[in-house]
Each structure stands twice: as structure tokens, then as C-alpha cells.
Amino acid sequence: MLTGRRYRLDFTSEQAGFAEQVGGACRSVWNTALEQRRTYRRRGAFINYHEQARQLVEAKNEPEFAWLAEVPGHCLQQTLIDLDQACARHGTWKVRWKSRVRNAPSFRFPEGGKIAVERLNRRWARAKLPKLGWVRFRITRPLSGTVKNATVSRDGGHWYISFLIDDAICPPERHAAPGTGVGIDRGVVNVVTRSDGAFHHQVFARDREVEHAKKLQRDLARTTKGSQRRKRAAARIAGLARKIRRRRQDFAAKTAHTLATSFELVVFEALAIKNMTAGVEPRPDLAQPGAFLPNGAAGKSGLNRSILDKGWHRIELASRSKARYTGTYVITVNPAYTSQRCNVCKAVDRKSRESQAVFRCTSCGHAEHADVNAAKNILTAGRAEHARPRPGVRVGARKPRNRVGRKANRQATAAQPTAQTEPELAEIPRL
Ligand SMILES: [Zn+2]
Incomplete structure (x- = not known):
């Protein structure tokens, strides 16, 4: 290969x-x-x-x-x-x-x-x-x-x-652990939550480093274009971003290795690339004409993106690459309602998601970690998708x-x- x-x-x-x-x-x-x-x-x-x-x-x-x-x-x-x-x-x-x-x-x-x-x-x-x-x-x-x-x-x-x-x-002809499957919920609080209840998490940018990045950014803003000081300031920012990027790459590689060697089927929710790359709509403050409310734009702009990014796409890419060696199938499913549906009784209700971490079904009372519940839904959808007859295409392979x-x-x-x-x-x- x-x-x-x-x-x-x-x-x-x-x-x-x-x-x-x-x-x-x-x-x-x-x-x-x-x-x-x-x-x-x-x-x-x-x-x-x-x-x-x-x-x-x-x-x-x-x-x-x-x-x-x-x-x-x-x-x-x-x-x-x-x-x-x-x-x-x-x-x-x-x-x-x-x-x-x-x-x-x-x-x-x-x-x-x-x-x-x-x-x-x-x-x-x-x-x-x-x-x-x-x-x-x-x-x-x-x-x-x-x-x-x-x-x-x-x-x-x-x-x-x-x-x-x-x-x-x-x-390989067949995965070493045939029949095994896992659903993956990617998030911010836990980077990867598995349907079997395991978490893969790492803090890529420590608080101290985020603060430091902000300070470096301010330093950069004070320099003149084309000056040596500006070059040095830019190099310092790039150095910090590189360090964080390497942690992310390392994490993605390790996680992908664990997933591909342990499971025959790995299911991710399809990421909305548009949401990841598009700009954010401004939110005018109705009480104060001419002023704007926070709209999350800062989190999507250059520096923050490179510092705060969780590398969700990279984890999927690394898994696909690793999957070629283990015979794992990597598929993605529609993410709609995965966080609102109860994995036991399948009822969909927004109120079931009690808090960031807790899911408590309003119909049957089933309580679980919200991300694990979502990951289970992702696996369920993935199993259904995977069972559908398809032409003999291994999903991990790329043409x-x-x-x-x-x-x-x-x-x-x-x-x-x-x-x-x-x-x-x-x-x-x-x-
Ligand atoms: Zn339920």
C-alpha cells in the first residue's frame, strides 16, 4: 500500500x-x-x-x-x-x-x-x-x-x-476482531467519545498557551509591516501554533491506531464542512443600534482556529488511513438528532439533553452520559448503513x-x- x-x-x-x-x-x-x-x-x-x-x-x-x-x-x-x-x-x-x-x-x-x-x-x-x-x-x-x-x-x-x-x-481479508463496531462522537469537552463508553481526550492548547498566543498576537499588532520585529513576532506565533498542531497530529494518529486495531466498523458522524469553514453571521444588538452581540466569530478566525481547533477531521482521515492495514470499515452517517434521540426507546426530544454532559430520556427515563448516548446512536445508524448491500467497495480505500x-x-x-x-x-x- x-x-x-x-x-x-x-x-x-x-x-x-x-x-x-x-x-x-x-x-x-x-x-x-x-x-x-x-x-x-x-x-x-x-x-x-x-x-x-x-x-x-x-x-x-x-x-x-x-x-x-x-x-x-x-x-x-x-x-x-x-x-x-x-x-x-x-x-x-x-x-x-x-x-x-x-x-x-x-x-x-x-x-x-x-x-x-x-x-x-x-x-x-x-x-x-x-x-x-x-x-x-x-x-x-x-x-x-x-x-x-x-x-x-x-x-x-x-x-x-x-x-x-x-x-x-x-x-487483510478480514479484521482481526470480526463483528466489532464503534460509534464516535466528536466534541469539544471530550474530543472523542466512543459508544462503548470510553473517551479519548487531550488538551491541545493549555490555558496558559492560549493566553500567551493572545499576548503574542497583540505584540504582532504593534509592529510595523515589513519590519524585523514583525518577522520575529510572527515566527513566535507560528512556533506556538506548530507545537499545538503536533500534539493534535500525535493524538489523531494514536486514536486512529486504537480504533482501527480494535474495531471492524468505525462510524463517525458526517461533519458539516460548511459550518467549519464559513464565516459567521453578525448578530446585531437590537437594544443598541450599531452594536453587535457575540456570535462566535472569534472562535472561527485564523489564530483561534489554529489554537483551539480539535482536529475532528484529522481523526477521521487518520482512521481511514490506518483502516487500510487492519481491514476496518470507516463510514460516516447523518448526524441529525444523534444527540437528542434516546438510544433505548428511540424517542427524540430536545429536552432529553439535560445538560452538556447528561442525557435523561423524557419518555423512558433512561439516563446516560450525553456523548455516549450520541455515540451509540451513531453506531446504530452506522450498523444499518453498513448492512445495506453495496458494491464491493472498501470504504477505507481511495481512488x-x-x-x-x-x-x-x-x-x-x-x-x-x-x-x-x-x-x-x-x-x-x-x-
Ligand atoms: Zn428513552
Whole structure:
């Protein structure tokens, strides 16, 4: 199966400088190619990956674009493929520019077969990347598979290499605990509540850290744009957010491992992505014209989102990924009424939810932890859904999303575009 391995790189200062340069070139190519696509769309026309790749090759032969020829060509091509897929998936107008400040540099070497990886000793290994040469990385877990591609990216002050590998493990015929199932209620007070009454919880951002983040945010607001102080202040915020993000990732991975190894069926309630991403309606204060009541917007804005986020989606993603190895089915069900329905007599009543934590059925008197009751309802709905006859699709498996992406990938690995004679540089917006 395809899976990932990420290691921290130990770049020399020249390598770090060059990697920054490659990342910058890829960003330029992304932005230029996106602008080109938008220009075409404005005229009611399209430009595809192949044409853009051809023009890229031409541009590299021009003296003013010599900096493009200095960086690994495959990384630039891969950037065009990624852009093509992003545009096919989200539409040309929704794809975002890559900014030097917001987007950390990242670039991919698509030809894994050509990347040599050697273990140096117990702790260190090295990989040979085009134009970067041998790069050392801290081998914290065995690679154990064939390399399909490698992505180099920076996160804060550190560079990382992520290998996509094929570990040659086949999915098991049946889960080790057949017939077992669990419903999962995701919440704020308890991040994960299971239908069997178990909780998985962790505080990702401690109160002290939330306060500290607010202070850092105030510090940032007092600096001038473009100043060194502002850079340092932004770096401190990013550092704190990164720390919290890592806790969340760690928690999601551990929880997913426990769920997938223990249960054959894992049922989540479908998250309303819209509620998670959309802005909040302002609530005018009727008593005071011109004033507004709290509407929860702060909890959805940038900093708070990165600090207070519970990582609900990540837990589901991690479970799906882990499920491929254990033969677990991961499904989602409609969340309607799961918190108001009694799991014993099935009566739905809003008043049954006595408080945040307590559910007491108004019909039969059944009392239970509110989240556990909801998780049980989720499992019940999931069992019904799972029992329905379906074509033999394992839910955990994922197919490539679209034809364009597959085709472009095939094309990219099959042949290098050859240089053409007539350059059409006028079509390329200035780099
Ligand atoms: Zn009841």
C-alpha cells in the first residue's frame, strides 16, 4: 500500500539556501501558471498542463529565465501538475496564490526510482536528490518500502523530507476482531467519545498557551509591516501554533491506531464542512443600534482556529488511513438528532439533553452520559448503513480523484517534454 514517511533533514547551509531557491522558483511557476490560466479563462479559453509544460521548457532556454534552468526541472513540472489537479478539483478561480509569507517552500521529486536512499548508521541516512546531491536525514523509523516520490518542505526553521513509499503490504481479508463496531462522537469537552463508553481526550492548547498566543498576537499588532520585529513576532506565533498542531497530529494518529486495531466498523458522524469553514453571521444588538452581540466569530478566525481547533477531521482521515492495514470499515452517517434521540426507546426530544454532559430520556427515563448516548446512536445508524448491500467497495480505500490528474501524472513520468522551436513567450505573464 502507498504510505508516507517523513524525516527531518540535516541540510548544509548551502543546501538550505538552494532548497529555498527551488521553493521560490516553484512558487513563481505556480503563480505565473495560475495567472496564465485565469487570463485564458477570462477570454473564455482554457490552457492545459501539456501546453504549460511546453512553454516552461521554452522559457528555460531564455537567458532572462536562467534561474529556472538552475533548479531541478522535475520539481517545476510537478508544480504544474499539482496546479492542474488543483484547478480540475476546485476550479481555476478558487485556487490560491502561493505567497512567500504564508506558504512555506515545498517541492516534489516525482521520480522515486531515481532517488537513492542509503542508511549511514543507526541514526542517520542519506538520499540523493537531483541538483541537491546527498542530503542527510535523521532516520527515526525504517523506510521499509520502495520510494515513489519525495517531497522536500520547510516547517518553521527545519527542513523535512517526505517519501511516498509502497510498503508492499496487502490489506487483510478480514479484521482481526470480526463483528466489532464503534460509534464516535466528536466534541469539544471530550474530543472523542466512543459508544462503548470510553473517551479519548487531550488538551491541545493549555490555558496558559492560549493566553500567551493572545499576548503574542497583540505584540504582532504593534509592529510595523515589513519590519524585523514583525518577522520575529510572527515566527513566535507560528512556533506556538506548530507545537499545538503536533500534539493534535500525535493524538489523531494514536486514536486512529486504537480504533482501527480494535474495531471492524468505525462510524463517525458526517461533519458539516460548511459550518467549519464559513464565516459567521453578525448578530446585531437590537437594544443598541450599531452594536453587535457575540456570535462566535472569534472562535472561527485564523489564530483561534489554529489554537483551539480539535482536529475532528484529522481523526477521521487518520482512521481511514490506518483502516487500510487492519481491514476496518470507516463510514460516516447523518448526524441529525444523534444527540437528542434516546438510544433505548428511540424517542427524540430536545429536552432529553439535560445538560452538556447528561442525557435523561423524557419518555423512558433512561439516563446516560450525553456523548455516549450520541455515540451509540451513531453506531446504530452506522450498523444499518453498513448492512445495506453495496458494491464491493472498501470504504477505507481511495481512488485517484479525477482523470486529468491521473493522465497528467502518467504523462509526467512517461516523457520529458522536448524543446520546441517557436517560443510563445508573449503568452506567459511576466515572471
Ligand atoms: Zn428513552
